[in-house]
Amino acid sequence: MKRITVNEKWCLGCHLCEYYCAFANSGGEDMAKALKGITIQPRLRIEQAGCISFAVACRHCDTPLCVKSCITGSLSVRDGVVCVDREKCVGCYTCVMVCPYGAVMPSESGAIQKCELCTQRSPGIPACVSGCPNGAIVLENGG
């Protein structure tokens, strides 16, 4: 099972993961062009208070409450990754109501958005993982 683990100990609170996430999901080819002048809507968020910071992204739970609670069937598990069919999602936010990590979030389109480990973009390492300068976000395989 693939999932991201977050090493709070190494999180610098630099927020680069959010920008790499937003860029990865923007479909653009140049970060500057893709993100210039906009307020980014990343699929993972840094929580920060004083010296403590950490990223929160979908945990791709073994028992994903969001998937089970989804009223439209637009959330599903594909190869261990909780994915959303944003065409189908009506933005009822039942998933927002049940996700214990607060990792499902509204998007501007009304449909929800969430981390899909960059599987929609290209297989491999999620942008937040490769973009983290300090190994605070790690992709785990198996387990």
Added chain:
Amino acid sequence: MKYVIVGNSAAGIGGVEGIRSVDRSGEIVMFTDEPYHTYSRPLISYYLQGKTDIEKMSYRPEGFYCDNNVRLERGVKVAAIDAENRRVVLDSGASESYDKLLLATGSRAATPPIDGLENAALLFHFLTLDDAKALKSIVAPNSRVLIVGAGLIGLKCAEGLSATGCSITVTDIAGRVLSAALDEGGASMVQRHMEQQGIRFRLNDRIAKITKNRATFAGGQHVDFDILVVAAGVLPNTELMCALGCDAQRGIRVDSLSQTEVPGIYAAGDCVRCCDISSGQEKIMAILPNAYLQGEAAGVNMAGGNKSFETPIPMNAVTLMGLRVISAGTFAGEEHNAGDEGAYKKLFVEDNLLKGYILIGHVERAGIYTSLITGKIPLDTIDFDLMKAQPQLMAFSRSGRQKMLGGQ
């Protein structure tokens, strides 16, 4: 092993997926009195509104029954259960044997005791796709619509119809909208919002009499309508169990394994009565997440696994004409107001536990609050002030976060 499931909505589908997570090969027969592939009932208002279509309303992909090796019998009503011989009898007279039976019969619209209701020119309920289709086919921009019931179904119906430009009045005996899901303050915020969008409300008022195109209220005032929608709550479909001599009028009783008092028969979803852990009361919590989870647990147990559904609480996530509302649990105990501008937020605390919450406007990360209720997290183990301000994992202890997020 042969499984029979009555009902093709969330609880029934949960049942199929629960069974198949344990038993890949047992025979599954599913009966539904509707003619459709499984669809999401809550989406009928979106359908009405034109925000979705029949295809997108499919609760599961097209190949669902085939992939899960389910024999779906559509448009077939189960008339009775022969529990002794483990058979269900269909209204055609035919019967089907079962080893394990899941009742996921759902609910039906309640009919309020209003004088002359049957005289209404056009009377609708708003529970099924057929209801929505019928309503959609008849409503016109100049229609006058009276909706009886300001609960979730009534308001969603109002939202769905408002897209057509028709004039809408919502009436309820209760003094506020969404009386089951919101407190006074929240309800008035929602009401105000919908009124700004042109919906009229007549609350705290009782219809005394209905004639063809007119509803006359107890105080003598009247509202004329072309279309009358009755959305005054639902009743569980429990006749099959009642016929077996069970006391199930107010919902089928099940244990935490979703098993009824009759051996081999399980029940799940809106037809079931169970314990709300936030209040400790037994009630029907007719919401989709509960239906699915309960159906899934039933399926697992039917197939020989062991899964209990122990965290049912009432909860609602709804968007009404752009206003986001999420509430969960019971609104009892000490109230904590933490709303900011343009948003409403209330947390209810009792015995060092979060019992319920209401969020209107800003609903992000509400699930963290939900998890505090269902997980019965003692509030003195977290930074509750922080948590009150924003639902956030920062409020947990470092080791608690580590457990949640993995890593160091």
Added chain:
Amino acid sequence: MEREGSIRIPAGCAIAGIISREGKRFSGDAIRRSMSMMHERSNGLGGGFAGYGIYPEYKDAYALHVFYDNIEAREACEKYLDSRFDIVNLSKIPVKKIRAITGEPLIWRYFVHPLPTRLADSQLDENEFTRRCVFRVNTSIEGAYVFSSGKNMGVFKAVGYPEDVAEFYQIGDYEGCCWTAHGRYPTNTPGWWGGAHPFSLLDMTVVHNGEISSYDANRRFIEMYGYTCTLKTDTEVITYILDYLVRKIGLDFTEASNVIAAPFWSTIASKDEREKQRLTYLRNMFASLLITGPFSILVGFNGGLMMLNDRLKLRSMVMGEKDDFVYFASEEAAIRAVEPAVENLYAPRGGEAVIVLTKGGASHAD
């Protein structure tokens, strides 16, 4: 033109050796024939032979073979020798004038014993005493060069092809129980007789084919111990290393081979604990005497002969047997030229020392 000593000259070569395990003496003609087969491996710029057991009548005396550029050098040298040694015999080494060998120096031979008083004063053993005297001549008497200084053995070398050198010195007239030989292919042409091989120190002679890459590491180390590398040749430094390890430190030839062609660490790791410790000790303690780069050498000494290749076997060397004799050569053909019916042909692996002792011989210094 610079000559050996002023510049380091890489060279390719042919080498050969024949030894009688019984210690039977045989004519140098055999080794001549073996070398002539490898004519192509030399270029006429140096050839030489070492014979052991060739002076039975003076077997307890150091036999010094000396090149003199002129009479003055000879006089100076003899005066010096006279002051240190009892010269029991001196003579010109008999040579045969041939067309192929020209420009020969004066070549003299002395059988000497260290003067007992001088030896006692020096507080050295007679080998070390003699070695120092030889160094003294070679470094401080201009025009004199001692090129052989062991007991009951002798080196014969010249500028020319090996077979011509053999004829020049009439090697066939000598009888020894062990012979080694060398033909040289230097890539520079100093053409100095002293620079021809074998190189000798007391009774140890080395013939070498190769070009070692560790040269300066080895040289700078060995020079700490009283050796002066005047020729800047591989053969010289290898000879000194062996002299140091065997005669001074007291290692036997096998142990010495474990130093200069030490097994790879991975090989050492595969040995049993005791052997591992032994090899690690030798490699570590004498680390600067590890020789890298290609070499094949035949080391002659009174009592036997050692053949050794570098650890990667970057130079050819084969050996074979027939009856009492063991043959070594850079090429198999050179062995067959002497003994067509040679048996047990074998190319020892890199770093595998082959030590053949004559009857009663020992592989370490006494």
Added chain:
Amino acid sequence: MPIDFLYPKFEVVRNPQRCIACRVCERQCANEVHRFDPALNLMESDESKCVDCHRCVSLCPTRALKIVETDHAFRKNANWSGEIISEIYLQAKSGGVLLSSMGNPAGHPIYWDKLLINASQVTNPSIDPLREPIETKTFLGKKTHDIKRDKNGHLVTETSPQLEISMPVMFSAMSYGSISYNAHECLARAAAELGIYYNTGEGGLHEDFYRYGAHTIVQVASGRFGVHKDYLEAGAAIEIKMGQGAKPGIGGHLPGGKIVGDIAKTRMIPEGSDAISPAPHHDIYSIEDLRQLVYSLKEATGYRKPVIVKIAAVHNVAAIASGIARSGADIIAIDGFRGGTGAAPTRIRDHVGIPIELALASVDDRLREEGIRQDVSLVAGGSVRSSADIVKAIALGADAVYVATAPLLALGCHLCATCFTGKCNWGIATQEPELVKRLNPEIGFLRLVNLLTAWKHEISEMMGGMGINSIEALKGNRLMLRGVGLNEKELQILGVRHAGE
């Protein structure tokens, strides 16, 4: 406010087309150079605070940043350079000694760059490291002048204590305190992984790192901080620090502000007290005294651990080394004047000491002349920058080299040379927790392993090219070097010929 005579040294150049105002520069600059102006929705900078450490540049996701040296100039003057003028302004303002960090940046000759390495052609084959083993393992410690045999004639294989290293490189001393816990963890783990050693410096050994003891050299310096019996026992070798290339003749001073928590505990001094290492050891005023300390330490550790004596390369280094070789020390470490430091008076750093190349050559020569080269191993440090420098150092006569600046660079150091401020943006030369955490040892350790693994490959390639398949055969093999652009005297000291000869 008094007049500030100095214009900022660096300028922050921000490409407005590329900047997305993600504010990572702002968040990552401990010097507070960057800030976000919400009104203008723009990033701004205060370059007077910039030290040119490149943290912002490295993390900027759109490469919108670069730092350039200002072209603001004093009137051209070959004698009064801008640097000198600025220093006078600084001293006129502060009245203090100028402080600097890292190594001597002055333009003295770098002899490594004037030495060239040989390769085999035709007469002697080069060796392909992909096909044949090339051995870089070596041992440091006293070698023998004779052998012993037991009664069966077997060699007695006991030796003086030796340090085995998989390649002739070790991490030189950097104290816990001058660098961070995480930096130490990187070094310790990398040393263990690589089969080499790192060095505690004079900061003691944090209890967490005792488990890396088999790859640790514990240092005893003039302040004796953190020295106790267990500490001495914990390491594989003990180093007596007599001097340091960056500041010969000068002691050390870690301000009380940095003596906090574990650092105080590890140094065994009260929190907040200045850690002052005196210039000399006050029990060593002569070579005889050194000998006593060497044997005291040997005695304390049962003669099981080699003792290293580290000195700065100064004018009389050969004679000093000769004395040390006779003091019982097993290893002499010589630190050239380009070696780094956390903090040194600028004038000392830039003007005292001599280059390591010359010091190494002359020490190696002297010890050989005296026939005592076998009695000690030589470790050369003080700006060994690459595998080529290592090969040259070994060929000049070193048994191994010490490196510190290069591994710090591997960890992220950009040589901004402001370690003494304690605000290292790379988490190396700092004790501030939020800065220290920027150096994740999981990443840092791997980068060190990568660097040295790469060097090992390169060393093998160069050795193979020379036809040398074991590092022992390279040691002191000066024929493998040729000089370029060196005068007769330099060639003579280095013991190499000029290229073409």
